[in-house]
Amino acid sequence: MTEPVNDIPEPFDEAEYRRRQRARANLMALLLGGLAVLFFFITIAKLTVLK
Amino acid sequence: MAHSLTHGETSLPADWRDLFALTKPRVMSLVVFTALCGLLAAPGTVHPVLAFSSILAIALGAGASGALNQWYEAGLDAKMKRTAGRPLPAGRLDPQTALQFGVGLAAFSVFLMLFASNWQAALLLLASILFYVFVYTMWLKPRTPQNIVIGGAAGAFPPLIGWVAATGSIAPLPVLLFLLIFLWTPPHFWALALFVRSDYAAAGIPMMPVVAGEKSTRRQILVYALIMAAAAIAPWPLGYAGALYGWTAVLLSALFVILSVQVGTRMAREGDTMQPEKRLFAYSIAYLFILFGAVVADHWWPL
Numbered sequence: 001m002t003e004p005v006n007d008i009p010e011p012f013d014e015a016e017y018r019r020r021q022r023a024r025a026n027l028m029a030l031l032l033g034g035l036a037v038l039f040f041f042i043t044i045a046k047l048t049v050l051k
Numbered sequence: 052m053a054h055s056l057t058h059g060e061t062s063l064p065a066d067w068r069d070l071f072a073l074t075k076p077r078v079m080s081l082v083v084f085t086a087l088c089g090l091l092a093a094p095g096t097v098h099p100v101l102a103f104s105s106i107l108a109i110a111l112g113a114g115a116s117g118a119l120n121q122w123y124e125a126g127l128d129a130k131m132k133r134t135a136g137r138p139l140p141a142g143r144l145d146p147q148t149a150l151q152f153g154v155g156l157a158a159f160s161v162f163l164m165l166f167a168s169n170w171q172a173a174l175l176l177l178a179s180i181l182f183y184v185f186v187y188t189m190w191l192k193p194r195t196p197q198n199i200v201i202g203g204a205a206g207a208f209p210p211l212i213g214w215v216a217a218t219g220s221i222a223p224l225p226v227l228l229f230l231l232i233f234l235w236t237p238p239h240f241w242a243l244a245l246f247v248r249s250d251y252a253a254a255g256i257p258m259m260p261v262v263a264g265e266k267s268t269r270r271q272i273l274v275y276a277l278i279m280a281a282a283a284i285a286p287w288p289l290g291y292a293g294a295l296y297g298w299t300a301v302l303l304s305a306l307f308v309i310l311s312v313q314v315g316t317r318m319a320r321e322g323d324t325m326q327p328e329k330r331l332f333a334y335s336i337a338y339l340f341i342l343f344g345a346v347v348a349d350h351w352w353p354l
Contacts, residue, residue: 013063020064027067038104042167045100
C-alpha cells in the first residue's frame with residue numbers, strides 16, 4: 001500500500017503576482033521613456049559636437 | 052476569477068529589487084567612480100550628455116558582468132555565508148531570468164557606448180565584460196589561487212574606458228591607473244579572503260589563503276602593497292600628474308603599506324577577530340576612492 005503523496009500545489013498568490021507584474025511594467029515604462037529621452041539628447045549632443 | 056495557476060506551473064515574476072541586486076551595486080559604485088575619474092582626467096572637454104551616457108554604459112556593463120557572475124556562481128554562492136542570501140542561491144530568482152538579464156544588459160551597454168562615444172571605448176567595454184565573465188569567473192576563479200591577480204585586470208578597465216571614451220585613444224596616465232587597480236586588487240581581496248577563509252574553503256574556491264596558507268598570503272599582501280605604492284606614486288615623477296596627486300599618493304600609499312605591514316607580519320590566533328585585516332580591507336576601498344579623486348583634482352586644480 002502506498003502512502004498518499006502530498007503533492008497538492010500551494011495556492012497561487014495572485015495578488016503578489018499582479019503586484020510584481022505591475023511594478024515591473026511601471027519600471028519598464030519608466031526605463032523605456034528615460035532611454036527615449038537619453039537617445040534624443042545624445043543625438044542632439046552629437047550634432048552639436050559635429051558643428 | 053480563475054485561481055488555477057500554481058507555483059509548480061508558473062513562478063512569480065522576478066522582483067526588480069532582485070534584478071538590481073544581481074548587478075552588485077556596491078561594486079558598481081567603485082567602477083563608476085574610477086571610470087568617471089578617467090573621463091574627467093582626460094585632456095579636452097566632453098559634452099556632458101555624452102559623458103553621462105558613457106559612464107552609464109560602463110555602469111551597465113559592470114552590472115551585466117556582476118549578473119552573469121552571479122548566474123554562473125549560484126551554486127558556489129549557496130555554500131558561502133557571505134553570499135547565500137543573494138537572489139539566485141536564496142531562490143528568489145530563476146537562473147534563466149538572470150542569464151537573459153545579464154546578456155541583454157551587456158549587449159545594451161556596448162551598444163550605448165558605441166552610440167554615445169566611440170568604437171574604441173565600446174570595444175574595450177566588451178573586452179572587459181568578456182574578460183570578467185569568461186576568463187575570471189569561468190576559467191581562473193575555480194582553478195588557480197592567482198585568480199584575482201590576473202582577474203584584477205577586469206576591474207582595472209573602467210578608468211581606461213572612461214579616458215578612451217573622452218579621447219578615442221590610450222595614453223600613459225590611464226595605463227598607469229589601470230596598473231594601479233591591477234596591483235591594488237590582490238592585497239584588497241586577500242585581506243578579505245583572510246577573514247572569510249572558511250567560506251571560500253567550504254565552497255572549494257582556491258583562494259590564496261586556502262591553497263598557499265595564511266603565512267604566504269600575508270607575505271604576498273605586503274609585497275603587492277609595496278609594488279602598488281610604487282605604481283601609485285609613479286605618475287608624479289614620470290610627469291603625468293602634479294604635486295597635488297603626488298603628495299596624496301605618497302601619504303595614502305604610506306598608510307596602505309603600514310596597514311599591510313601589520314597584516315603581513317602577524318598570524319591569526321584562536322578566536323582572532325582579524326581587526327588588522329578588516330581595517331586593511333576597509334581602508335583599501337577608501338584609498339582607491341581618494342586617490343582617483345586626487346587624479347581629477349590634480350588635473351582641474353593643479354598646485
